[in-house]
Amino acid sequence: LRDGGDGRVAGTKVRSFDVGSTVEGCVADDAAGIFYVGEEAVGIWRYGAEPEAGDARTAVDRCGKGGHLKADVEGLAIYDAGDGAGYLLASSQGDNTYAVYDRAGTNAYLGSFRIADGDVDGVSDTDGIDVTSAALGPAFPKGLFIAQDGSNPGAHQNYKLVPWERIAGAFSPPLRVS
Secondary structure (H helix, E strand, O other), X not given: OEEEEOOEEEOOOOOOOOOOOOEEEEEEEOOOOEEEEEEOOOEEEEEEOOHHHOXXXXXXXEEOOOOOEOOOEEEEEEEEEEOOXXXXXXXXXXXXEEEEEXXXXXXXXXXXXXXXXXXXXXXXXXXXXXXXXOOEOOOEOOOEEEEEEOOOOOOOOEEEEEEHHHHHHOOOOOOOOO
């Protein structure tokens, strides 16, 4: 992307490839040079992020038997814990959970979590997610996970915000908080 003049952005297509079916989410790990794609009914793929990387890919996880995801795979996000550490997160819409993978190496599956009913209703039918390790004021001093909640009986869809340390602390061993 570049300045196209007059407040416009110009771009040059550097690569295209066919994933195979419907893509719902993607995220780039800029530091590692990896591009992750969520193929809705199939699973998560790992590609090289650079233009010359081509279309070679590796499966991170699959939907259904032998995998940790239940179709549809929706949003993907990267939690950056610094120095190449952190996590790849994926929305598993079919069972209303979020899968967590090690950001390093072969993206080992670390477990899944859900946002259940509590002070507010739980989350279901998630399309998009995001996560940050940045301190976001007194409510989220150690980062934030956000999920789109597609089903709220009697109300519109909305977003649920969860302090990252609550998610990290629910894992054994706990996930890293940066």
